[in-house]
Amino acid sequence: MKLNTLEGKVAIITGGGTGIGEAVADMFADHGAYVIITGRSLETILPVAERNNGTAIVCDVSKFEDVQKLFTKAQLINGNIDVLVNNAGIPGPVAPIAEVNVDQWKECAEINLFGAMYCMREAARVMCAQKSGSIINMSSLMGIEGYPMRSAYTATKFALVGMTEAVAREVGPNNVRVNVLLPGAVSGKNMNRILEHRAEAEGRPASEIERENYTDVAALKRWVDPKEVAKAALFYASDASSAITGDKMKVCCGRF
Numbered sequence: 001m002k003l004n005t006l007e008g009k010v011a012i013i014t015g016g017g018t019g020i021g022e023a024v025a026d027m028f029a030d031h032g033a034y035v036i037i038t039g040r041s042l043e044t045i046l047p048v049a050e051r052n053n054g055t056a057i058v059c060d061v062s063k064f065e066d067v068q069k070l071f072t073k074a075q076l077i078n079g080n081i082d083v084l085v086n087n088a089g090i091p092g093p094v095a096p097i098a099e100v101n102v103d104q105w106k107e108c109a110e111i112n113l114f115g116a117m118y119c120m121r122e123a124a125r126v127m128c129a130q131k132s133g134s135i136i137n138m139s140s141l142m143g144i145e146g147y148p149m150r151s152a153y154t155a156t157k158f159a160l161v162g163m164t165e166a167v168a169r170e171v172g173p174n175n176v177r178v179n180v181l182l183p184g185a186v187s188g189k190n191m192n193r194i195l196e197h198r199a200e201a202e203g204r205p206a207s208e209i210e211r212e213n214y215t216d217v218a219a220l221k222r223w224v225d226p227k228e229v230a231k232a233a234l235f236y237a238s239d240a241s242s243a244i245t246g247d248k249m250k251v252c253c254g255r256f
Helices: 019-030 043-053 064-078 104-132 153-176 189-202 206-215 226-237
Strands: 011-014 034-039 055-058 083-086 135-137 176-183 248-251
Touching: 011 019, 019 034, 019 043, 034 064, 034 104, 034 135, 043 055, 043 104, 055 064, 055 176, 055 206, 064 104, 083 104, 083 226, 104 135, 104 153, 104 176, 135 153, 153 176, 176 226, 189 206, 226 248
Parallel strands: 011 034, 011 083, 034 055, 083 135, 135 176, 176 248
Antiparallel strands: none
C-alpha cells in the first residue's frame, strides 16, 4: 500500500543497493518519496532504483568529487534535496588492534567517516539554502559502546554520533534536522560475513558467537530485520519527528 508520508520529497540513500539501504529505499518509495540510490556498483543499485521508479547514481562516497557530482545530479530532479540517509559503510577489519591491517583500518575510516562527512557537507549546503531537510546518519550500537576486534568500525561509528550532535546545532537555525540511528545486530549477508571472520579469528563456531554476542543478549532474543531500521529512518525523515534533532535512537531488539 502506497502512503504519502514523504510525498514530493527527494531522498538520497547511500549504500542503497543492499541490506538496510535497500530496505530504506523501498520504504521511502512506498511512502511517496523519489529515491536516489547510490553505491559503487551499478549492478547492485539499479534494480532497487528501477522497481521504485527512482534513479541510480554510481558514487564512491570516499571520493569527494563523486559526492559533489551526486548532489549536483540530485538537485536537477526538482531543485530540492529533502532527505539524506548516510548509510554507506563497510565492516572494516575484524582483528585485535595489535594485529590489525593498517590499510584496511584506513579504508574503513575513509568510507564510514569521511564518506559520511562529505555527504553531510553537501547536504547541509543544499538544505540550509532551501531552509528545510532531514539528515539521517547510520551509526551502530558500536557507536556508543566499544567492541573487541572491531576498533576501526567502532571508531567511525562513535564519530558519526558526535558529528550528528555537532552538525544538528549548526544547521538547526535553517530548519534542517540531523539525527542518528544505532542499529543492533541486523540480519543479512553483512552480518554473516562478520560472523565468519570472527569465527576464524577466535577459533570457535559462528553459531556460538551468534548466541553469545547477538541474539541471546537481546531482550527480544532475535536479530533486527532491515525493515525495522527502515521504519525508524522513516520516522526521522517525516514530519512525525519535526521537533527532533541531534537525537540518537537504538534499533536493537533490546541489547542493553
